[in-house]
Amino acid sequence: MDIILKNDNSQKAFLSEDTFEVVSILKDSYGYILDSMQEEGLILKYPKCNLFKELVFNKQVVGFCTYDFSREFMTAALSNIYVLPEFRGNGLFLKELENTMKDHYKPSIMEPTRLVVERLIDYGFAKRVNDDIVVSAIEFIVPGSHVLSNSDYDNDELSTHFYDLEMCCSFHVLDLDKGIIAYSSPLNHDIIHYDCIEKRKNINDDYFSNIKDLFADNDVELMKVILDLEERLPIKNYTLEEIIGGDDEFSEYIQSLIDDGHVTYEKAFEIKQxxxxxxxxxxxxxxxxxIRLAYLFDSNLEPSIKSHDDICPYCSMPIDSHDRFCHFCGINLDYDIDEIQENLIRFINTSKSDFEEDIRFIMYKFLKLINEKIEIDYAIFTIENNYNISWSNLRYCLEEYGYFLNGSITEKGYEFLDSHPLHFWEKYHMDIVNYTDFEDYFYKHPEINPIDRCLNYLEKFENDEYISEIILNIKSNL
Incomplete structure (x- = not known):
């Protein structure tokens, strides 16, 4: 067997937004691994993937793993993993999970076999709560077409923390009051090694009733087990700057989306703010x-899973009672709206913050629509869809500043409209210059009257004939 040798233990990876054929990669680059799988009579559980990674031990490529980027839950789901027989027992599965968590984020696992779940127990990532039922800090993902239930099910993708070792299935309680349970179809490995088809003959009304009773009687304890397990995971803790970048730059995540043409600079700036x-x-x-970053950059934000009883109040995707945040939209599930708005205004009032300038821009856009006799409902719709801010937060800001009360622009609001940099930028047709740069200059020189601020800024480009015309136009109207 001609095992590929490397200079170090780094892992080569193949990544695509579309999908790869796993067998094609194995045939082209890792024929000896494919031969070994065929000798063992193994069939790939998932023939396609978004990410293919080498598994390396002592500078030798001894296996591979693949990930799918779940369409429903913002996660990378481990879909296949294989290690050459003579290299098993060296903790490569554990190492892969730990590296993924330390470098990126907590992965999930597509339809784990009983053997995989038992390994998670050994690693301390999962725990038995009785002889058969396992709670896992790492979620299990089951494609909708592989989900069974004791009630009607909409073929939604299933995400769960629970596994039944006896029945060899991931399962989730969709509705505790009604005792509705969803569970995964049997896998070949479990059929062969654990006789799960025969054991599943005991999945009946009594079985579902026992699951319901277990969760009803031990709900708090089960959630505590999950939280305790999750707290011990070696997950990377991101900072705000790592995700969105510093004051004058985008993060690598956002910049790569701009460079690849997935989003415009303007949209990226709005999401950053x-x-x-x-x-x-x-x-x-x-x-x-x-998760929040991925959610906001995703153009398809409609909730697509409707079979779960507990849902996020913000995006309507499934949540569990122990969740601190929604794993689809990233919103903190424990926050109080009144407290949030108080914190929001406190943040707005921070001197010269980026957000202060941004919210002023949005308030100007809204008030201008109202001033132009646009219906308030349409104005709200326009702002919410273009600037990623809720009407409740915008209204709170408008009222806090005293610009908009009882459905009308106040005198202070009209003064704000007439003094905003965008008013002058539009009035004097200054679209030839970068608005953000102009706005920054405008706010940094409050001691100068607005017209002179415009002229002083434009004079930086005095050699430009178009800008010279703008300057003449401004001066002629003084």
């Missing part, structure tokens, strides 16, 4: 920053 606003006000946590 929104995440900063939400983080500072407590709406998102460090643990959910990356």
């Amino acid at each position: 929104q995440i900063r606003e939400e983080y500072e006000s407590g709406m998102i946590l460090n643990e959910s920053l990356l």
Whole structure:
């Protein structure tokens, strides 16, 4: 067997937004691994993947693993893993999970076999709560087409922390009051090694009733087990700056999306400001920053899973009672709206903050629509869909500043409209210059009257004939 040798233990990876054919990669680059799998009579559980990684031991490529990027839950789901027989027992599965958590975020596992779940117990990532039922800190993902239930099920993708060793299935309580349970279909490995088809003949009304009673009687204890297990996971804790970047730059995550043409600079800037606003006000946590970023950059934000009883109040995707944040939209599930709005205003009032300038811009856009006799409902719709801010937060800001009360622009609001940098930028047709740069200059020189601020800024480009015309136009109207 000609095992690939490396200079170090680094893992080569193949990554794509689309999917790879796993067998094609194995044929092209790792024929000896494919031969070994065929000799063992193994069939890939998932023939396609988004991410293919080598498994390396002592500078030798001795296996591989693959991940799917779950469409429903913001996670990378481990879908296949294989290690050459003579190299098993060296902790490569554990090492892969730990490296993923330390470098990125907690993975999930697609349809784990009983053997995989038992390994998670050995690693301390999962725990038996009785002879058969296991609670796992790492979620298990089951494609909708592989989900069974004791009630009608909509073929939604299933995410759960629970596994039954006896029945060899991941399962989830969809509705505790009604005793509705969803569980995974049998896997070949479990059929062969654990005779699970025969054992599943005992999945009947009594079985579902016992599951219901277990959760009804031990709900708090079960959630505590999950929380304790999750707290021990070696998960990377991101900072706000790592996710969105510093004051004058984007993070690597956001910049790569801009460079690849997935998002415009303007949209990226809006999302950056929104995440900063939400983080500072407590709406998102460090643990959910990356999920929130992915959610806001995803153009398909409609909830697609409707079979679960407990759902996030913000995005309507499934949640568990122990969750601190929604694993789909990233919002902190424990935050109090009144407290958040108080924190939001406190943040707004921070001198010269980026958000202060951003919220002024949004308030100007809204008030201008109202001033132009646009219906308030349409104005709200326009702002919410273009600037990623809720009407409740925008209204709170408008009222706090005294610009908009009882459905009308106040005198102070009209003064704000007439003194905003965007008013002058539009009035004098200054679209030839970068607005953000102009706005920054405008706010940094409050001691100068607004017209002179415009002229002083434009004079930096005095050699530009178009800007010279703008300057002449401003001066002629003085």
